Amino acid sequence: DTEVTQTPKHLVMGMTNKKSLKCEQHMGHRAMYWYKQKAKKPPELMFVYSYEKLSINESVPSRFSPECPNSSLLNLHLHALQPEDSALYLCASSQVPGTPTYEQYFGPGTRLTVT
């Protein structure tokens, strides 16, 4: 099973709302990622978790708050977002570095619209 799932598929939220995005994988991967993708652009890395610990934060504003409750789950908590945060948010997972094959597997994404 090489599937990464994400919920919800679509989310519309106001600038004062608090919402969360969820990502799940059951491939035994110990590295998980959040990306932001604007239309017709490549994904931009936001966060990396390795063994459930935050290992990379690409200078993401604090209105985005990641959480990794266990090795299968990754959340992205959203609060006081701006309209420019509207984008496709992709989750990915992989084996950790040093494993022979650790390509990233992507989920289908959550289309976020901030009004």
Add this chain to the structure above:
Amino acid sequence: AQTVTQSQPEMSVQEAETVTLSCTYDTSESDYYLFWYKQPPSRQMILVIRQEAYKQQNATENRFSVNFQKAAKSFSLKISDSQLGDAAMYFCAYRNGNAGNMLTFGGGTRLMVKP
């Protein structure tokens, strides 16, 4: 820092014909991996093919093959017998060997397949 360049923002191909997507990269590392990812309009990013830098043999996956020219830092993707389902954004991506798990993406090439 590594950079990945895809010089063709858009390409089109007639169904059943062959098309080649270009990718060049810049790195001072000797151990690295290269990938082609496909993102159809349904959004999910799918790994198409990967190439280890230490392997001289070009990777192939069914109708997809690469032309890896290490000295020229070129990594093109050839799609043979193009099908309507091949229409998508294609992203070339680079990752260092064992140093980390961050992907560097090219800007993408939108491939259209004409029936």
